[in-house]
Amino acid sequence: MSADSRVRHLSAGELISAVLDAGSFTSWDDPGPKSYPGASPAYEDELRHAREKSGVDESVLTGEGLIHGRRVAVIVSEFTFLAGSIGNVAAHRIAAAIRRATAERLPLLAGPASGGTRMQEGTPAFLSMVDITGAVRGHRQAGLPYLVYLRHPTTGGVMASWGSLGHVTVAEPGALLGFLGPRVYEALYGEPFSSGVQTAENLFDKGLIDAVVPPEQLAGVVDKALTILLADASEPPEPPSTVTVRPGAHTAWESILISRNRRRPDLRRLLAHGARDVLPLNGTGQGEKDPGLLLALARFGNQPCVVLGHQRPRHPGDSVMGPASLREARRGMKLAEELGLPLLTVIDTAGADLSKEAEEGGLAGEIARSLHDLIGLASPSVSVLLGQGAGGGALALLPADSTIAAQHAWLSPLPPEGASAIMYRTLDRAADMAESQGVKVGVLLERGVVDHLVDERPDAADEGRAFCERMAAAIEYELARVNDLPTADRLERRAGKYRAGAG
Structure with a gap:
């Protein structure tokens, strides 16, 4: 079963509003560049159209807010910006946010929804997954919680890096999740990829993720996890x-x-x-x-x-x-x-x-x-x-x-x-x-x-x-x-x- 096309998937801003306490979000993002050095005119047109369509300046939003009164850093993909793809600017934004969360000793919630690295930027964008993974490693080694909410769809290099490194990983119902993009498979082999394999529910059945959670329940799950992980046990x-x-x-x-x-x-x-x-x-x-x-x-x-x-x-x-x-x-x-x-x-x-x-x-x-x-x-x-x-x-x-x-x-x-x-x-x-x-x-x-x-x-x-x-x-x-x-x-x-x- 593929993700149900009738389900409305939340934008980055809508997910932030659904999960964080009302009015608590503060952005960590500097404005994205209006032009990319060396970008072709066609790519510049795509970026301009993506900004107009999504209402945001890049494929990820980062910042901090409160979840049930507890300060938490967040990184959330915006899929309507070039399919949530990760180019160098987005990668730098993600890695910087992770390192800031580490420096400020904040738990981190990541909500990827992405087709992977940005094809228009080629190998340099592909290599940026290493930098992001290194930042996640540093956060985990500091003993800080890294929680992941996989959203529809998350594939490719994003699923194979920061999407798969959570201490606790939950996913949106019906989300398409996997390394392989179904469109790529069909183009390469001339037939559709097997249905039902890359769904959140199947990944749960196979022990790859911890739960399938609708967005409106995510704040409660995160709060419960952090209540345990950050508990004050000083009083014997x-x-x-x-x-x-x-x-x-x-x-x-x-x-x-x-x-x-x-x-x-x-x-x-x-x-x-x-x-x-x-x-x-x-x-x-x-x-x-x-x-x-x-x-x-x-x-x-x-x-x-x-x-x-x-x-x-x-x-x-x-x-x-x-x-x-x-x-x-x-x-x-x-x-x-x-x-x-x-x-x-x-x-x-x-x-x-x-x-x-x-x-x-x-x-x-x-x-x-x-x-x-x-x-x-x-x-x-x-x-x-x-x-x-x-x-x-x-x-x-x-x-x-x-x-x-x-x-x-x-x-x-x-x-x-x-x-x-x-x-x-x-x-x-x-x-x-x-x-x-x-x-x-x-x-x-x-x-x-x-x-x-x-x-x-x-x-x-x-x-x-x-x-x-x-x-x-x-x-x-x-x-x-x-x-x-x-x-x-x-x-x-x-x-x-x-x-x-x-x-």
Whole structure:
């Protein structure tokens, strides 16, 4: 499906008015030149006509304004000016605005709508995408949010540079988005490009963008993202009641059976009942989307974080964590590091995907890379053992500065039935294997792997909301605590928790 031609797409000025608080926009643009050195008379005529048609002096407008009272820099394309194409003047305007936003420590919202670089200016305009990309890199490296709203249409060099570098990327419904211009494809190959590929909705389905958002909802999405990303977490929370919880007398097998209850609260319910300002993200941003993992920005109390964790299958046969899940998880790790946010990982899995597709997708390598990245993560980190913790799929999200465990959570090299089959060629010794392997939280606490227990009264499945609220209070406390640790001490302590022979 192509973008619906009946939809009216907003001009740059209309989008600015729709997103920014009324009357708050201030332009950063100097007037564009009336003539371009070396431009042909035909190109000068095109520029003059573009100014008359669009009512603006170039294909982009830049400036700043307020979104829900918060100061934000903006860069917005005007498609009616030569199809939003980027020539040298427009490129200079974009790069200058990005660098000004960086210097003034402002979050930046970009709203491209462009056919790419300006053909009339050839290779010099094409090369300007490198300068713009360098400016975006500098903004991101400064730890400042870069948010992108892809509008209809965004293709070519713009999609392949500043349109695809957002920390959070959302798109206009029905927008045509992609590297390839459909008109170019048809001219080169004599047939139309496949329909439905380059739509915002298809890119969302493929994990390339985070959401499809109409313009009238964009301000709310940006406000929620910035409320999380720029949260003031300086005031530490009071210690929750769970700091004094000790392990119960239950056996490992009893906990395993309790953890398998389908009514047990999962990550979705933890976020719904325990977090605030939750903003789901979607996919790897590189064409993969695996329902086995949930990625989001969220706050627990006043503590912001990047959240990534196992999505427990709702029904037998639903997808479990595969290699794409861990590539999505590593996107979350990178976001946490770039934005200076703590990382929260949530473990609740009966095991990773065991299939031909997972093997060919490099599951083992992705587990290794996830462990590698978590051990050396520059950001503070907290992991949560929420329920089942079987195998490499659980281990891949475990390393953290602090680990919280629900009372009936557990961690094992593989499900105890599998261990029993290996050791005794029968499943009947699963309970014995669970006890002997030290899978329950009491043993993990003694070894120093678990730092904080959250009690179940007596089973989280019977008190879902109350349990989630206690777990959320523990998460808020631990996020604040690890955030206060000196970076060098934090990394050394993190690695030491898992040192062979420790405990």
